[in-house]
Amino acid sequence: MGRSAKDKMKLAAELVRKGATMLAEPCPQCGGIQVRFRGKVHCTSHEDLSEIAGTEGASFGDVVAMVKGVLISKMGEAAHSLEAEKDLDRQQRLTALMNSYFELLEKLPGKGQSP
Ligand SMILES: [Zn+2]
Structure with a gap:
């Protein structure tokens, strides 16, 4: 199932609320927005952030x-x-x-x- 850009932005926002930092440099692979979360850099565009964000329930x-x-x-x-x-x-x-x-x-x- 394809995720819409809106969903991706939502997930990125969710990650930021969980402590991720938005990076200024775009993804070298696809030019998407990157975030640093728990010491690792993730691309909000080509990576499936739902796994990283977890479904353990947003507060x-x-x-x-x-x-x-x-x-x-x-x-x-x-x-x-x-x-x-x-x-x-x-x-x-x-x-x-x-x-x-x-x-x-x-x-x-x-x-x-x-x-
Ligand atoms: Zn990317």
């Missing part, structure tokens, strides 16, 4: 942090679309969407801390 805090990150980036995307949107119906849908993202963010624990 609730990990998941909350991930959801926050996703919501914030989605809000940014929606804001960009809204800026360019001329159609009033679509504007309304976008603002409703942003409102739900915002409500969800408000419900997450650790409010007030910058992500």
Whole structure:
């Protein structure tokens, strides 16, 4: 089964939360983003990070942090679309969407801390 780039980014983010460091140098093999985790360098692009990240269960805090990150980036995307949107119906849908993202963010624990 092929993993989407989104999944890979998710896994990379998960690894970073588990203490991995993103490296500035791209992978010599495929040019992908590399991370150093537990003393080893892994490519987030051509390696299967799900094994490294492990499925031993992300903590609730990990998941909350991930959801926050996703919501914030989605809000940014929606804001960009809204800026360019001329159609009033679509504007309304976008603002409703942003409102739900915002409500969800408000419900997450650790409010007030910058992500
Ligand atoms: Zn690679």
